[in-house]
Amino acid sequence: MRKVAIIGVGMSRFGELWDKSFRDIVIEAGIEAIEDANLEGKEIEAMYIGNMSGGRFLSQEHISALIADYSGLASLNIPAIRVEAGDASGGVALKEAYISVASGIHDIVVAAGVEKVTDVGSAMEIMDSSIDQEWEAFHGATLASLYAMMARLHIHNYGSSEEDLAMISVKNHKNAVNNPKAQFRREIGIETVLNSPYVAEPLKVFDSAPISDGSAVVILASERVARKHTDTPVYINSVVQSSDYLAVQNREDILEMKAVKTATRKALKLAKCELKDIDVFEMHDSFTITELLLYENVGLAEKGRGHELVRDGRVEIDGEKPVNPSGGLKACGHAVGATGIRQIGEIVLQLRGDAGKRQVDAEKGMAVNIGGTGATAVVSILGR
Amino acid sequence: MRKVAIIGVGMSRFGELWDKSFRDIVIEAGIEAIEDANLEGKEIEAMYIGNMSGGRFLSQEHISALIADYSGLASLNIPAIRVEAGDASGGVALKEAYISVASGIHDIVVAAGVEKVTDVGSAMEIMDSSIDQEWEAFHGATLASLYAMMARLHIHNYGSSEEDLAMISVKNHKNAVNNPKAQFRREIGIETVLNSPYVAEPLKVFDSAPISDGSAVVILASERVARKHTDTPVYINSVVQSSDYLAVQNREDILEMKAVKTATRKALKLAKCELKDIDVFEMHDSFTITELLLYENVGLAEKGRGHELVRDGRVEIDGEKPVNPSGGLKACGHAVGATGIRQIGEIVLQLRGDAGKRQVDAEKGMAVNIGGTGATAVVSILGR
Numbered sequence: 207m208r209k210v211a212i213i214g215v216g217m218s219r220f221g222e223l224w225d226k227s228f229r230d231i232v233i234e235a236g237i238e239a240i241e242d243a244n245l246e247g248k249e250i251e252a253m254y255i256g257n258m259s260g261g262r263f264l265s266q267e268h269i270s271a272l273i274a275d276y277s278g279l280a281s282l283n284i285p286a287i288r289v290e291a292g293d294a295s296g297g298v299a300l301k302e303a304y305i306s307v308a309s310g311i312h313d314i315v316v317a318a319g320v321e322k323v324t325d326v327g328s329a330m331e332i333m334d335s336s337i338d339q340e341w342e343a344f345h346g347a348t349l350a351s352l353y354a355m356m357a358r359l360h361i362h363n364y365g366s367s368e369e370d371l372a373m374i375s376v377k378n379h380k381n382a383v384n385n386p387k388a389q390f391r392r393e394i395g396i397e398t399v400l401n402s403p404y405v406a407e408p409l410k411v412f413d414s415a416p417i418s419d420g421s422a423v424v425i426l427a428s429e430r431v432a433r434k435h436t437d438t439p440v441y442i443n444s445v446v447q448s449s450d451y452l453a454v455q456n457r458e459d460i461l462e463m464k465a466v467k468t469a470t471r472k473a474l475k476l477a478k479c480e481l482k483d484i485d486v487f488e489m490h491d492s493f494t495i496t497e498l499l500l501y502e503n504v505g506l507a508e509k510g511r512g513h514e515l516v517r518d519g520r521v522e523i524d525g526e527k528p529v530n531p532s533g534g535l536k537a538c539g540h541a542v543g544a545t546g547i548r549q550i551g552e553i554v555l556q557l558r559g560d561a562g563k564r565q566v567d568a569e570k571g572m573a574v575n576i577g578g579t580g581a582t583a584v585v586s587i588l589g590r
Numbered sequence: 591m592r593k594v595a596i597i598g599v600g601m602s603r604f605g606e607l608w609d610k611s612f613r614d615i616v617i618e619a620g621i622e623a624i625e626d627a628n629l630e631g632k633e634i635e636a637m638y639i640g641n642m643s644g645g646r647f648l649s650q651e652h653i654s655a656l657i658a659d660y661s662g663l664a665s666l667n668i669p670a671i672r673v674e675a676g677d678a679s680g681g682v683a684l685k686e687a688y689i690s691v692a693s694g695i696h697d698i699v700v701a702a703g704v705e706k707v708t709d710v711g712s713a714m715e716i717m718d719s720s721i722d723q724e725w726e727a728f729h730g731a732t733l734a735s736l737y738a739m740m741a742r743l744h745i746h747n748y749g750s751s752e753e754d755l756a757m758i759s760v761k762n763h764k765n766a767v768n769n770p771k772a773q774f775r776r777e778i779g780i781e782t783v784l785n786s787p788y789v790a791e792p793l794k795v796f797d798s799a800p801i802s803d804g805s806a807v808v809i810l811a812s813e814r815v816a817r818k819h820t821d822t823p824v825y826i827n828s829v830v831q832s833s834d835y836l837a838v839q840n841r842e843d844i845l846e847m848k849a850v851k852t853a854t855r856k857a858l859k860l861a862k863c864e865l866k867d868i869d870v871f872e873m874h875d876s877f878t879i880t881e882l883l884l885y886e887n888v889g890l891a892e893k894g895r896g897h898e899l900v901r902d903g904r905v906e907i908d909g910e911k912p913v914n915p916s917g918g919l920k921a922c923g924h925a926v927g928a929t930g931i932r933q934i935g936e937i938v939l940q941l942r943g944d945a946g947k948r949q950v951d952a953e954k955g956m957a958v959n960i961g962g963t964g965a966t967a968v969v970s971i972l973g974r
Contacts, residue, residue, distance in 0.1 A: 309694075309695075
């Protein structure tokens with residue numbers, strides 16, 4: 207397997223992009239990435255696209271061909287592959303793109319993520335299609351209520367609090383102020399979170415990521431080709447995908463995210479490093495409890511002690527282990543299929559030193575992207 | 591890149607499977623494939639699943655995790671990847687699975703395709719989501735009407751006829767009689783086709799494949815591992831995916847399927863053979879005109895002369911170049927995301943000599959799976 211680098215990053219703004227179509231936002235991000243990589247475009251040999259539900263958000267399947275067509279790449283007849291794994295679609299797209307370059311099949315490949323969600327009224331119901339319809343949703347469970355159950359259990363068993371969860375939201379909002387692509391660029395106080403209405407008790411509106419329109423694109427290249435195009439390649443040291451039971455009821459312990467644990471362990475092994483070597487993290491904070499559970503399941507905190515990281519400021523941008531300098535899903539925005547790639551884009555910018563006012567000092571970074579309640583997890587480790 | 595073999599094949603029946611759920615049919619095919627490959631199941635290292643529209647047919651995205659869960663493979667935490675490219679989803683799943691084994695990442699991988707379409711009333715509208723919604727469907731075009739336009743032009747320019755198209759349907763129905771998994775196991779006469787109502791003139795009900803419930807599974811293994819499990823491995827000599835403009839209006843010539851041409855040329859080159867070396871074909875006859883255009887675009891006939899193959903019987907099961915011995919999409923059934931894998935299953939059975947009464951004498955076979963009107967094409971060449 208060959209070494210693979212990321213040589214270009216592009217992102218649309220995340221938010222309610224009512225003046226732009228699905229096509230527009232993915233092309234916008236794509237052009238930014240192509241320019242960032244010093245490419246013309248015709249060097250691209252394949253496209254992998256993470257998208258959760260073009261079918262229900264746009265009545266459009268076959269979006270791989272749509273994007274190839276609209277970007278002009280259909281004239282090259284390159285393969286364009288859509289992958290889907292709920293809101294882990296972006297991460298899975300990265301992994302498949304990585305394999306296609308590492309294996310020697312392709313030299314330059316696009317990994318993109320895109321979602322346009324704000325054109326329909328039933329967006330929350332569509333988001334719930336990442337959980338088990340027959341065994342969960344049809345009985346009244348929603349994505350929010352399943353995470354609320356986890357939050358309740360964590361609070362009950364381990365003495366965490368709604369305030370701890372709220373502080374994760376406050377942290378991520380603070381970080382997003384310095385991210386020009388973020389949906390919510392304003393600081394909030396803990397009272398804003400605590401006074402917001404419950405979505406599913408104990409989770410409130412401000413514990414929940416928005417769902418957003420947006421797109422993110424990264425361009426992968428083999429090491430040899432990367433060196434021709436950039437002086438600042440960022441290497442994919444590893445990218446590992448794992449699965450867990452889709453229905454939460456099938457899991458032995460609902461606070462254990464086995465897909466995350468397995469993927470993290472393998473990713474660290476393949477990258478030949480330990481968790482202490484990772485300087486910056488992007489983690490999937492679809493709800494504040496999600497980020498807290500990821501601290502524990504990735505191994506930043508022991509089980510039942512994730513909230514201590516929040517209390518002592520270790521995951522703040524100037525802390526020992528900054529998590530979500532981009533603002534995370536909560537404040538940068540959660541454009542579902544784009545999120546896994548957006549996280550990678552942020553890590554690349556951080557490792558290149560191109561993160562502007564939210565820059566942290568980092569040589570290695572990790573992105574953790576999950577689907578639904580964690581049945582799919584993709585863990586990526588990047589290094590300079 | 592390592593040599594990759596197919597060591598197991600499984601299929602559900604295709605048809606209106608109202609007594610079975612989505613989960614049931616994919617597990618049924620999976621178990622058949624696992625038994626055929628002499629595996630226990632726990633040897634499986636990854637799953638690739640082609641599925642067009644779980645979102646709209648079932649309100650269920652994240653079906654990769656659903657299948658991993660329901661098949662018991664989630665306990666192994668293996669990666670499960672759904673890919674989507676309209677009705678080329680199965681072919682793309684095969685290609686991604688192939689890459690994951692050829693590259694050395696995995697030794698044993700499942701490539702599956704599945705669709706459950708008959709539980710909703712809007713199935714035809716959902717099928718149309720494989721064409722460009724904004725530039726085609728919103729203006730009144732449907733999948734059938736776009737193919738009808740191609741059929742009209744072919745008849746006008748080249749002197750083919752509705753009778754020629756009808757004979758393709760008659761041939762495929764005849765072949766399906768001997769396929770125990772087929773949806774329609776009865777011969778029809780040309781009058782049945784010609785007297786059936788127009789769907790989009792000149793295409794009639796009997797020119798059109800049904801859309802079906804069904805699943806197909808093949809198990810891929812590296813050459814070394816394959817030898818441990820089977821004495822009759824069938825090798826994937828090549829599998830190539832290409833793209834074309836999604837919107838038919840963007841194509842220079844609507845009878846040219848550039849994705850098919852490009853993929854066929856590359857697949858033959860990688861397999862180090864010529865078209866004359868291929869003994870048996872499975873081709874994507876979503877409509878009779880689709881199969882006719884594939885004769886020409888694959889190169890079995892010159893442009894404008896595809897109908898001659900039908901007239902002189904060369905594509906009959908006892909002809910020089912049998913096409914769709916399974917009965918094809920028309921008569922075996924078209925379970926959308928399953929079709930690309932079902933085609934591969936048929937080729938494997940033919941090459942192993944396990945095709946029963948529909949057996950042809952073949953050493954090499956080709957499957958041509960396309961999405962929508964041909965914006966995605968996957969061409970696979972298999973050999974003993």
